[in-house]
Amino acid sequence: xxxxxxxxxxxxxxxxxxxxxxxxxxxxxxxxxxxxxxxxxxxxxxxxxxxxxxxxxxxxxxxxxxxxxxxxxxxxxxxxxxxxxxxxxxxxxxxxxxxxxxxxxxxxxxxxxxxxxxxxxxxxxxxxxxxxxxxxxxxxxxxxxxxxxxxxxxxxxxxxxxxxxxxxxxxxxxxxxxxxxxxxxxxxxxxxxxxxxxxxxxxxxxxxxxxxxxxxxxxxxxxxxxxxxxxxxxxxxxxxxxxxxxxxxxxxxxxxxxxxxxxxxxxxxxxxxxxxxxxxxxxxxxxxxxxxxxxxxxxxxxxxxxxxxxxxxxxxxxxxxxxxxxxxxxxxxxxxxxxxxxxxxxxxxxxxxxxxxxxxxxxxxxxxxxxxxxxxxxxxxxxx
Numbered sequence: 001x002x003x004x005x006x007x008x009x010x011x012x013x014x015x016x017x018x019x020x021x022x023x024x025x026x027x028x029x030x031x032x033x034x035x036x037x038x039x040x041x042x043x044x045x046x047x048x049x050x051x052x053x054x055x056x057x058x059x060x061x062x063x064x065x066x067x068x069x070x071x072x073x074x075x076x077x078x079x080x081x082x083x084x085x086x087x088x089x090x091x092x093x094x095x096x097x098x099x100x101x102x103x104x105x106x107x108x109x110x111x112x113x114x115x116x117x118x119x120x121x122x123x124x125x126x127x128x129x130x131x132x133x134x135x136x137x138x139x140x141x142x143x144x145x146x147x148x149x150x151x152x153x154x155x156x157x158x159x160x161x162x163x164x165x166x167x168x169x170x171x172x173x174x175x176x177x178x179x180x181x182x183x184x185x186x187x188x189x190x191x192x193x194x195x196x197x198x199x200x201x202x203x204x205x206x207x208x209x210x211x212x213x214x215x216x217x218x219x220x221x222x223x224x225x226x227x228x229x230x231x232x233x234x235x236x237x238x239x240x241x242x243x244x245x246x247x248x249x250x251x252x253x254x255x256x257x258x259x260x261x262x263x264x265x266x267x268x269x270x271x272x273x274x275x276x277x278x279x280x281x282x283x284x285x286x287x288x289x290x291x292x293x294x295x296x297x298x299x300x301x302x303x304x305x306x307x308x309x310x311x312x313x314x315x316x317x318x319x320x321x322x323x324x325x326x327x328x329x330x331x332x333x334x335x336x337x338x339x340x341x342x343x344x345x346x347x348x349x350x351x352x353x354x355x356x357x358x359x360x361x362x363x364x365x366x367x368x369x370x371x372x373x374x375x376x377x378x379x380x381x382x383x384x
Contacts, residue, residue, distance in 0.1 A: 145301025
């Protein structure tokens with residue numbers, strides 16, 4: 001039987017009733033966790049660009065009304081009868097899903113237990129909520145997109161369950177989305193799940209290094225490839241912070257001679273071996289593919305957005321979404337739990353500055369408007 005049901009019988013949700021519609025606050029009965037699920041009383045939810053894009057375009061939303069929100073932190077209130085790693089009262093952070101009990105924009109969120117991990121003692125709930133989707137997406141970009149293992153995950157290589165009869169997901173938990181870009185031939189080559197020898201990577205370019213995924217990727221790359229040159233494109237305002245996180249050299253993303261500057265910073269001026277594109281930068285500047293070393297592995301790890309990228313046929317392209325970290329070889333069900341070890345060891349730091357923009361569900365809508373208007377190097381969070 002699940003753990004004792006909390007006494008409060010109703011929970012509030014911040015619902016998107018239709019595409020482009022205004023948010024509404026509703027109340028629903030308290031959810032019951034499935035056998036391997038947690039009910040988490042949210043203390044903070046992070047705001048992501050995907051949230052307002054989903055509202056305005058319907059991206060990654062299969063049906064309306066929908067409950068958006070993909071990052072949260074809070075306190076476990078109930079657990080399923082197969083859950084052993086958590087108990088009521090535990091402070092946790094988690095990725096969340098879209099619609100129904102899985103959505104983040106509500107008082108109580110229900111998620112599979114491996115989507116959550118202990119909240120690091122050094123982080124507030126607001127800080128903890130700012131990290132999960134950035135961390136797991138960066139993880140997927142490295143282990144799947146670059147085929148490069150992460151040492152802290154080496155003991156947890158068994159893939160986690162995807163959607164299926166053994167692991168039912170609440171509502172439309174489609175973090176993987178429906179947008180596919182790049183060369184279909186390249187995707188097929190890189191989606192076999194076969195264990196292959198890691199490519200020889202001496203240099204990596206992170207496009208959008210000051211984004212949450214970018215700043216997370218820089219830190220994880222420094223762990224995975226301690227001797228590699230890790231280059232970043234970003235606003236000059238964030239160069240110092242990214243250097244402290246592990247970037248070798250930062251480049252002004254708006255430099256008209258960006259390609260030449262990047263190649264000059266690589267070994268022998270040959271170019272980089274791999275690119276992690278966290279902001280679809282190559283959609284507007286296709287010449288960025290020219291920074292790839294023609295004699296190298298020519299890897300392009302593309303974090304999925306709403307933009308379609310025209311990837312050259314000679315480039316090995318892999319489309320990336322966060323949940324791949326649970327499913328890919330080198331990842332697995334312990335991906336989130338291993339994050340806490342990195343934080344405790346001080347080898348992974350908050351990727352972005354955190355700004356709390358409100359203290360109730362009703363603050364989410366205005367916060368998303370602020371995010372859409374333009375925020376740099378900062379994660380907006382609503383406390384609850």
